[in-house]
Amino acid sequence: MAAFTSKDVARIAGVSQSTVSYVMTGKRPISERTRQRVLDAMEQLTYEPHSGARALAGRRTRVVGLVVRFGAGGDAFGLLPFIETIANSARAHDHEVLLVTADEGSAGLRRLAGRALCDAIIMMDIEEHDDRVPVAAALSVPVVLIGVPADPAGLHCVDLDFEAAARMAVDELADTGHDEIVVVGYPASVMERGLNYVGRFLRSARRQAQVRGLPLTVIEPVEHGQEAAAADQLLTRRTGGRLGVVVPHSDAIVPLLNALRKQDVVPGRDISFIGLSPDREAGQSDPPYTNISVEPRDVSRRAMETLFWLLDPSSGVERPPIDLVAPRLTRRTTVMPTPSN
């Protein structure tokens, strides 16, 4: 592991150092013959360019900063697929991923930009009123948010369209002749954090219920492990009418289905059930439930497309400042059909 430099490559190839650089960047035409000689020399030395030197001279790091929050909060199914997709996308663009935890708050952002650790930042787990957003907006590097804060401050945001998701759930229940809706809320830890999508979903659900003239109650907060109690509470709400249950917190779905089963309540027969979750989970669950799709991979892929477009606007088509992925409703058997009489 001798650690050769572009000077060594140049010497072996019998060209100047700048030619080596231009072969790598492709920023000026090189005769095929020279190019090949340089490439051979690189191969021979197993040359790798020094990223620090590159960043210094070229004022770009080829690194994407990723700010995530570990621990309590988001849905468990979520974080890993997000990170994975982002890592793959970065690699596809020949970029690295630098991981920063949300615990660092704005300081982490300032460090990423100030120390020139990355060319762009992608930030997840945005709160509705998030201190970091104005800081991010003032940074010298572009920032893409996964989530939509109350004030995006001009930043590009990508997320699932939780407003549309809520409307879809309410509409589905309204269209099939239900006369009451219960939304099973989030754990207190999630509620308190003021995560943007919680408010976006619940507000939209309430509004649409009003539009459709249906009473809607939110049971909240529902702690992890306390889903059985929520199930009880929910069943007392069933005043003889057709009750529809909507569960936006995907971690609560399976426990809740289990709790209902224990009470011999069959979704699709006794009550209706719609969950917000990836299609895969919904289809493989027992029983499979009608769901509204939440696909982390779609969201983070779009976020990365936006990010790379911001880094090189000529590279693709312009991206909208707020880019919402449309949810999809998949009917399985947990929503009672419209009564035929």
Add this chain to the structure above:
Amino acid sequence: MAAFTSKDVARIAGVSQSTVSYVMTGKRPISERTRQRVLDAMEQLTYEPHSGARALAGRRTRVVGLVVRFGAGGDAFGLLPFIETIANSARAHDHEVLLVTADEGSAGLRRLAGRALCDAIIMMDIEEHDDRVPVAAALSVPVVLIGVPADPAGLHCVDLDFEAAARMAVDELADTGHDEIVVVGYPASVMERGLNYVGRFLRSARRQAQVRGLPLTVIEPVEHGQEAAAADQLLTRRTGGRLGVVVPHSDAIVPLLNALRKQDVVPGRDISFIGLSPDREAGQSDPPYTNISVEPRDVSRRAMETLFWLLDPSSGVERPPIDLVAPRLTRRTTVMPTPSN
């Protein structure tokens, strides 16, 4: 976001650029008065050192490379706590974390070291015979493995002591008068990957069963979602004697407990049950089960201690090349007590 340099800081503070550098690194004594002036100037300019320039001149990046495998394979509970702990530990040492996926194989390792992207590497999800291990051993930066391959090639390894864990499980069942042991194996995807700990656990379990003179069967592979079938298979094994079940794949534990319950088989009364999982999961499960602790945080914390010791051997006490975290057995109610007659 003006992007000031240490030259600016030097000018404002009325000192030379090298003095600014020495204030930051502490590599030579600075009078308190000068030091304060420099710190004030930095504060005033919100100065942040350029990491690329630093890496170039100082030949150290203050970055830790983290190689992880996403997707199928390891236990779901595992990856996130590992990453989180590593990120926190890195931060505590004023280091960044660069994330690389295992899909890149040895190329990722070569890139990390060749491009001087990091000072040290931590690599997870090691296979028993892993191509990357010899490559890692030849790198110009230290590498710490989480896991123990057949041939560590001189690299430092940190992991749970799966051999001891298997012995503990077998001993516990032997000591309480069982006369048969069934180990519920891993999904095929995990078996095929040849992950190091799978072999380490199963081999050790077999050996210890032999030592204790107990028949031991491994049901394998057990797919995710197929735990009910495994439960059936397991119950047919119950030839009237006292049967002990050991479940090393933590993802299978809860589904398996559910499957047993459906058959009205009560662990601790009808059969015995020991799972390998974090204590938290075991205690919060319904029912709580006797478990052997697998604590990702302990393992990754130790791995990071080793890594920073390798980066600066004078900083602490020497680390063993193979550092195994001792598992702990916590008895709950799922192992039948020794018959009293």
Add this chain to the structure above:
DNA sequence: TTGAAAGCGTTACCAA
């Protein structure tokens, strides 16, 4: 189509 050379912002050596 190519080369020479001036930076990029640090660190660390050599002097003072």
Add this chain to the structure above:
DNA sequence: TTGGTAACGCTTTCAA
């Protein structure tokens, strides 16, 4: 205790 200055390995202008 401090300052001056030569690297560090690349990119990019200016010339040819």
